[in-house]
Amino acid sequence: MKILTLLSFFTAYTLTASVNIEDSAGQFFSSGHTNNWAVLVCTSRFWFNYRHVANTLSVYRSVKRLGIPDSHIVLMLADDMACNHRNPKPATVFSHKNMELNVYGDDVEVDYRGYEVTVENFLRVLTGRLPPSTPRSKRLLSDDRSNILIYLTGHGGNGFLKFQDSEEISNVELADAFEQMWQKRRYNELLFIIDTCQGASMYERFYSPNLMALASSQVGEDSLSHQPDLAIGVHLMDRYTFYLLEFLEDIHPASKTNMNDLFKVCPKSQCVSTPGHRTDLFLRDPGSVLITDFFGSVRKIEITMETINLTDPIKQMEENSGNDVQTENNTYVDQLPVSEIIHQKPKQRDWHPPDGFILGLWTLILLVFFKTYGVKHLKHVF
Amino acid sequence: YDILRGKLAALSIAAMVILVGVPLWWKTTQTYRAWLPVAQINELAKLQLQLSADVEVVFARGTATPEQQKKVPVTQTQDEDHAVDEDTTLRYRHETRYRTATVMEEDALKQPTAAEADLSLHRLSESPCGSLVIYVIPESSSLLPENVNVYIGQRRTALLRIGAQMKVGKTLKQLLAHLEPRVKQILQVMSFSHNDITAALSDRVRFSPDNKESIADSMRAFKSSPGYEITFSLLNPDPKSHRLHWDIEGAVQTYIQPLLTKLSPVANFSLDSQILYYAMLGVNPRYDSSRSAYILNADSLAHVINPVEARLGSNAASSNPVLNFLLYVPDAHHSPLYIHDHKKREVQTNAFHSPRWGGIMVYNVNGFYQTGTNFPVDVNINMAKVMGVFLAQLRLLLGVQSTAPPSSFQVAPCGSSGLADWELDRLMWSRSVENVATATTTITSLAQLLDQIGNIVINDNIAQQVSSAVTSLQLAVAELEVGNLGFALQYSKEAILASEKAFFDPSLLHLLYFPDDQKFAIYIPLFLPMCVPILLSLLKIVSEVRQRRREKQAKKD
Numbered sequence: 001m002k003i004l005t006l007l008s009f010f011t012a013y014t015l016t017a018s019v020n021i022e023d024s025a026g027q028f029f030s031s032g033h034t035n036n037w038a039v040l041v042c043t044s045r046f047w048f049n050y051r052h053v054a055n056t057l058s059v060y061r062s063v064k065r066l067g068i069p070d071s072h073i074v075l076m077l078a079d080d081m082a083c084n085h086r087n088p089k090p091a092t093v094f095s096h097k098n099m100e101l102n103v104y105g106d107d108v109e110v111d112y113r114g115y116e117v118t119v120e121n122f123l124r125v126l127t128g129r130l131p132p133s134t135p136r137s138k139r140l141l142s143d144d145r146s147n148i149l150i151y152l153t154g155h156g157g158n159g160f161l162k163f164q165d166s167e168e169i170s171n172v173e174l175a176d177a178f179e180q181m182w183q184k185r186r187y188n189e190l191l192f193i194i195d196t197c198q199g200a201s202m203y204e205r206f207y208s209p210n211l212m213a214l215a216s217s218q219v220g221e222d223s224l225s226h227q228p229d230l231a232i233g234v235h236l237m238d239r240y241t242f243y244l245l246e247f248l249e250d251i252h253p254a255s256k257t258n259m260n261d262l263f264k265v266c267p268k269s270q271c272v273s274t275p276g277h278r279t280d281l282f283l284r285d286p287g288s289v290l291i292t293d294f295f296g297s298v299r300k301i302e303i304t305m306e307t308i309n310l311t312d313p314i315k316q317m318e319e320n321s322g323n324d325v326q327t328e329n330n331t332y333v334d335q336l337p338v339s340e341i342i343h344q345k346p347k348q349r350d351w352h353p354p355d356g357f358i359l360g361l362w363t364l365i366l367l368v369f370f371k372t373y374g375v376k377h378l379k380h381v382f
Numbered sequence: 383y384d385i386l387r388g389k390l391a392a393l394s395i396a397a398m399v400i401l402v403g404v405p406l407w408w409k410t411t412q413t414y415r416a417w418l419p420v421a422q423i424n425e426l427a428k429l430q431l432q433l434s435a436d437v438e439v440v441f442a443r444g445t446a447t448p449e450q451q452k453k454v455p456v457t458q459t460q461d462e463d464h465a466v467d468e469d470t471t472l473r474y475r476h477e478t479r480y481r482t483a484t485v486m487e488e489d490a491l492k493q494p495t496a497a498e499a500d501l502s503l504h505r506l507s508e509s510p511c512g513s514l515v516i517y518v519i520p521e522s523s524s525l526l527p528e529n530v531n532v533y534i535g536q537r538r539t540a541l542l543r544i545g546a547q548m549k550v551g552k553t554l555k556q557l558l559a560h561l562e563p564r565v566k567q568i569l570q571v572m573s574f575s576h577n578d579i580t581a582a583l584s585d586r587v588r589f590s591p592d593n594k595e596s597i598a599d600s601m602r603a604f605k606s607s608p609g610y611e612i613t614f615s616l617l618n619p620d621p622k623s624h625r626l627h628w629d630i631e632g633a634v635q636t637y638i639q640p641l642l643t644k645l646s647p648v649a650n651f652s653l654d655s656q657i658l659y660y661a662m663l664g665v666n667p668r669y670d671s672s673r674s675a676y677i678l679n680a681d682s683l684a685h686v687i688n689p690v691e692a693r694l695g696s697n698a699a700s701s702n703p704v705l706n707f708l709l710y711v712p713d714a715h716h717s718p719l720y721i722h723d724h725k726k727r728e729v730q731t732n733a734f735h736s737p738r739w740g741g742i743m744v745y746n747v748n749g750f751y752q753t754g755t756n757f758p759v760d761v762n763i764n765m766a767k768v769m770g771v772f773l774a775q776l777r778l779l780l781g782v783q784s785t786a787p788p789s790s791f792q793v794a795p796c797g798s799s800g801l802a803d804w805e806l807d808r809l810m811w812s813r814s815v816e817n818v819a820t821a822t823t824t825i826t827s828l829a830q831l832l833d834q835i836g837n838i839v840i841n842d843n844i845a846q847q848v849s850s851a852v853t854s855l856q857l858a859v860a861e862l863e864v865g866n867l868g869f870a871l872q873y874s875k876e877a878i879l880a881s882e883k884a885f886f887d888p889s890l891l892h893l894l895y896f897p898d899d900q901k902f903a904i905y906i907p908l909f910l911p912m913c914v915p916i917l918l919s920l921l922k923i924v925s926e927v928r929q930r931r932r933e934k935q936a937k938k939d
Contacts, residue, residue: 032601034601034736034737034738034739035738035739067685067688068688069688069691069692070692071691071696120891123891124888124891127886127891128886129886129887129888129890129891130886130888131888136696136700136701139701141701143605143703143738144584144585144605145601145737145738176835180827183823183827183830183831184824184827185585185823253685253688254685298685299684299687299736299739300601300684300736300737301680301683301684301734301735301736302602302734302735302736302737303680303721303723303729303733303734304729304731304733304734304735304741304743304771304774304775304778305729305730305731306731306774307730307731307767307770307771307774308770308771308773308774308777308795308796308800309770309795310637310766310769310770310773310798311766312636312637312766312798313636313766314629314632314633314635314636314765314766315632315635315636
């Protein structure tokens with residue numbers, strides 16, 4: 001009897017051991033990606049939309065902390081809050097009241113700033129249709145083994161997202177852009193997070209495979225902001241992103257938390273709106289998808305087993321003696337032509353007819369004069 | 383008379399609007415769409431690839447009986463058909479020519495070792511790109527050691543040891559039948575194999591392979607690109623203790639450049655190098671007192687790359703994929719540093735690589751310390767050892783290496799250029815197929831996209847790129863059929879360049895999504911006020927004409 005129990009324990013142990021090895025090997029190759037990209041977009045400008053910039057910068061900070069380098073992040077901020085005239089603490093963007101956490105820091109690399117954040121540029125970045133002169137840092141150079149995280153925040157409505165208070169992107173256009181990315185195999189898996197009012201409407205129209213989407217509120221609901229800071233005078237963060245940031249602060253590059261935990265972030269009691277998610281287009285089970293698959297950048301490693309035996313000695317480079325091209329003496333252009341500045345003559349300005357204000361003023365005076373004294377006096381003038 | 387004039391005016395205005403206005407409005411709001419060869423594109427959607435390779439099997443003296451020798455030379459063609467999915471079919475054709483060896487070849491085969499025989503055989507004739515020559519040597523030959531039956535040379539030749547005469551058979555047919563599976567085995571290693579080609583088709587066919595090794599293989603190599611950038615970086619975290627000297631220019635010229643020159647039909651390469659000071663690895667190594675060295679576990683290696691990557695620069699001007707090779711010299715407090723694999727064994731090369739990124743090698747310099755040395759120590763790095771590892775990693779990352787050959791095979795080490803000719807052929811086969819597959823998917827999806835969205839403007843230059851891509855694709859497929867590997871690769875590269883240019887043209891941006899209700903909202907305020915009087919007057923005229931006709935009818939009756 002004892003032997004039987006011992007034997008059963010033994011077999012159970014070996015089974016679990018083999019399953020564990022299989023598990024770790026399986027985990028290693030379960031995600032088919034080799035690199036990670038992130039596209040983080042804040043679409044609203046003006047000082048009272050401080051919280052949208054703070055949202056985006058907090059996600060940027062988490063993503064960088066978990067390993068994605070700046071060269072793989074496309075950060076688009078529609079307005080500059082840190083150097084805004086109304087910022088009482090310049091060069092900072094806070095995400096928590098009482099100014100606990102400065103998410104701006106000193107190594108923020110913004111790729112698209114201010115008026116460059118438009119629907120057209122956003123779609124160009126996603127589909128890759130950028131003019132040839134665009135530098136590398138402004139491109140999304142993903143391939144078919146890239147996992148991409150796309151985070152959008154701003155003001156939105158049922159089926160659209162507002163950019164810069166002047167244009168909108170509709171959910172159909174977004175779905176078409178993702179389909180074009182899929183056609184050209186520009187992503188392996190894509191995680192789409194949106195924190196706007198009625199955010200769930202933006203992922204309704206997706207139809208390409210391997211997309212997972214999270215939104216901060218359902219259609220018909222508004223996403224609310226978290227807390228105002230009395231010193232700065234604006235709301236600092238939106239609720240969904242605030243709790244998302246809190247969740248991400250617990251994640252480190254080697255953690256094994258999966259997506260099901262991410263879906264539970266910010267329940268209705270904390271968020272007032274109901275966050276939603278969509279996983280039907282995603283091929284893998286969300287429980288097997290690690291957070292670091294999208295937010296971090298854990299590299300796959302293989303040990304190099306072989307080496308090539310090289311026996312030739314290094315060729316000595318020929319020393320170029322001085323019979324080269326004559327080095328030209330380069331000089332700088334006169335940087336500050338002091339003499340010219342000192343002896344400047346006043347510029348000749350062209351004569352312009354009197355401005356509209358003066359003309360208007362004279363017309364008013366004439367009208368009043370003729371109103372009071374009657375029109376018959378006009379003939380005295382002419 | 384006024385009424386008649388009024389009626390004529392209304393009629394003529396209506397006529398103007400309908401005959402002139404409507405076509406004018408239609409024409410001016412039409413988007414310019416240049417003509418695309420849609421029929422040919424749809425033809426290309428169904429890809430039927432045929433890969434041909436020429437194989438020559440040469441019988442040395444002692445392998446074929448005189449009766450068998452009389453019947454050679456003989457040519458056989460073998461076709462193998464595979465249907466990958468409903469749109470893609472593959473056909474592999476091998477044309478095998480059997481002949482006997484010439485006198486000079488017999489002399490060459492009399493060399494003492496297989497490597498020397500390979501060299502002298504190569505001096506006699508050079509096989510064209512994509513073809514193979516297999517020399518069949520008798521069992522008694524001393525060229526190959528006991529347990530080795532096949533020797534694969536550095537160029538495009540292989541030596542195959544045949545079994546004894548009795549086992550093989552009398553007639554030529556039996557001899558050929560005996561040889562066929564052995565030749566096939568050699569072709570699996572030296573020429574294209576089904577696994578490689580289906581992996582190259584991954585753009586068209588998203589298939590899930592059976593085993594984890596093939597997943598790893600397909601993820602490791604960079605995708606086909608017209609150019610690559612290779613960056614060699616020397617990381618010196620401790621300049622106070624080590625003054626490092628590396629002759630990177632000479633090393634690259636001697637060891638790496640020959641490989642890149644050989645690979646020039648495949649892609650362009652640009653090289654640069656840099657030295658980074660005070661760049662630490664992001665991981666703390668463990669101290670192992672039994673070996674009195676510091677150890678990096680295989681699990682912690684995954685976190686090494688990210689902190690360093692932020693420091694590595696890249697060429698802002700090009701969008702080519704970058705291969706990074708890092709040489710890390712550990713600081714004096716953490717020397718020596720060894721890498722352990724998953725089974726806790728020391729790694730011989732002390733290096734590891736990451737798929738589609740590059741490789742890192744740890745170079746220990748504690749051998750340069752003697753007792754009482756003054757820091758900083760001058761260290762001359764042994765570039766041959768370093769480049770040996772980097773070259774092996776470079777081969778892996780470019781997709782050169784493949785599955786290990788069977789146990790009775792002996793593969794010659796690749797020469798000074800780092801790449802055997804047959805390995806280059808294999809790479810060219812898979813690259814051509816990959817380019818053709820990618821270009822066909824790009825063109826067909828572009829055509830589909832332009833068809834679906836009627837509002838996108840198609841400029842002339844896009845139509846021209848598409849046409850040239852289609853032409854190049856057709857040429858590439860034709861050349862692959864015939865077996866001209868060099869031309870096929872060239873055409874496939876042209877095809878992929880043209881198709882990518884057409885697909886990623888900045889003018890093809892679809893920002894014109896108008897839902898139907900928006901279209902009505904735009905046109906109604908413009909056209910309704912104009913159309914209402916015209917319609918009403920027309921109706922009035924029509925009703926008057928009808929009334930008059932009724933009166934006429936009444937009058938008649």
